[in-house]
Amino acid sequence: MGEAEAKITGWELIGPAVEKGVNYRRYRHSCGHHQEIARANMQTERVCCGGCGIGWATAPSFIYCMRFGILHMPHMIKLGFSRNPRSRLHHQLMCSPEIGGTILLTASMPTGRTAQSLEKRMHGALKRTHPDAIIPPEQYREHLRVKSEIYEARLETTILAMLNQFGTGTDPSV
Numbered sequence: 001m002g003e004a005e006a007k008i009t010g011w012e013l014i015g016p017a018v019e020k021g022v023n024y025r026r027y028r029h030s031c032g033h034h035q036e037i038a039r040a041n042m043q044t045e046r047v048c049c050g051g052c053g054i055g056w057a058t059a060p061s062f063i064y065c066m067r068f069g070i071l072h073m074p075h076m077i078k079l080g081f082s083r084n085p086r087s088r089l090h091h092q093l094m095c096s097p098e099i100g101g102t103i104l105l106t107a108s109m110p111t112g113r114t115a116q117s118l119e120k121r122m123h124g125a126l127k128r129t130h131p132d133a134i135i136p137p138e139q140y141r142e143h144l145r146v147k148s149e150i151y152e153a154r155l156e157t158t159i160l161a162m163l164n165q166f167g168t169g170t171d172p173s174v
């Protein structure tokens with residue numbers, strides 16, 4: 001799992017943390033700076049380099065909508081944000097090669113902070129309007145490295161329509 005965590009663009013896993021606790025690992029940024037980063041933050045890409053100052057909050061980002069197909073289960077939809085949705089999909093989210101994952105749409109955001117706040121608002125709206133479409137984490141915990149906010153496939157159209165309002169990075173008509 002450590003390897004998957006380190007696949008975020010620009011960061012390379014070096015080994016266990018020396019100064020901080022067991023929840024941290026030591027990483028090297030592409031600028032050469034070494035830093036101990038909480039595994040949870042690496043998993044969710046909430047990382048800022050203390051050497052060069054490049055961080056998730058100020059760097060360009062994307063809100064994405066993904067569809068997952070897990071054997072013997074109905075499709076699931078994930079809404080989230082990432083600096084690199086493709087890398088997040090292939091190197092972080094899926095726990096085994098039998099899981100089929102597809103990026104349906106991405107909307108480019110000027111910064112991670114903007115992406116995070118819009119994503120939060122979208123989740124809030126979806127929870128209010130479709131509380132029964134939120135899939136309990138027990139159902140996907142073994143398959144996806146995600147803690148919450150996975151929806152039933154019937155919300156796909158709704159989520160794509162919301163994303164389209166922001167303008168998209170993949171739809172050539174915008």
Ligand SMILES: [Zn+2]
Binds near residue numbers: 029031051052054
């Ligand atoms: Zn750096």
